[in-house]
Ligand code: UDP
């Protein structure tokens with residue numbers, strides 16, 4: 496073979512290899528696309544079949560929500576479940592408050608709403624609201640003992656509020672979920688505050704305990720952790736009341752990894768704690784100040800406000816109309 500022929504031969508080999516390679520790649524791509532397509536088609540037809548058979552299957556609204564959530568989870572695999580714990584009690588603004596926060600939660604992927612009613616039994620009002628919300632939810636109830644209940648003329652700070660209900664949620668977590676298997680973040684989400692959905696995006700970053708500013712609380716425009724400029728860690732708190740508490744943070748200003756809730760089983764809220772120390776004492780079970788994870792742009796953004804609805808003066812009620 497002369498050099499010309501050899502070069503030609505070599506070129507032919509390369510060409511042949513290139514054709515084979517392109518042909519093979521095309522087959523692989525078509526094959527993969529077919530698999531994706533058929534998965535989508537089968538999931539969609541599964542959903543349609545479920546919808547069609549809804550009556551026969553006697554699927555509850557909650558089961559459909561769970562199924563949809565499972566489908567969404569496939570898309571949001573990396574996001575942890577956010578367990579939002581909401582104590583709530585009857586007063587005229589209850590339905591309005593719960594409507595507001597449930598519709599905020601609709602904007603949050605992978606959320607599980609734990610509603611704990613301060614009542615002897617679960618009420619129809621709350622039950623219906625949860626079903627209508629379309630959220631994955633757990634409905635619990637626990638009545639505050641009468642001797643701990645805020646009396647009508649007493650100022651709010653005189654009593655601990657939400658203790659019984661939050662402890663009931665803690666018990667539910669520890670009885671129902673499994674450490675090392677169930678992953679998530681726990682947030683105590685009172686029914687009267689105002690939440691920007693961004694606060695839930697922030698929570699997804701939490702390793703142990705995340706903290707951020709809370710607007711309109713403690714007589715200030717906002718309370719906030721103060722960060723050390725050099726280390727970026729929490730060195731103190733800007734708080735309208737006892738800023739020297741070990742953790743001078745409002746209930747709305749932190750969230751905890753579920754793993755800690757499940758493993759530190761001695762951590763509870765308590766009526767015995769000094770008034771205003773509920774958050775501080777509770778956080779002390781889990782963490783030290785320098786381990787706190789500052790979020791919301793290094794605590795420079797307010798994504799939650801400690802709002803309160805005024806109690807409306809209701810002079811009359813329309814019979815049969817649920818408000
Ligand atoms: N709460 C309750 N029972 C009560 C008072 C309050 O379940 O008797 C709930 C309330 O719905 C809210 C949380 O506990 O989700 C905190 O109560 P509140 O907003 O009155 O407290 P504050 O904002 O003054 O700390």
Ligand code: MN
Nearest residue numbers: 685687688802
């Ligand atoms: Mn409140």
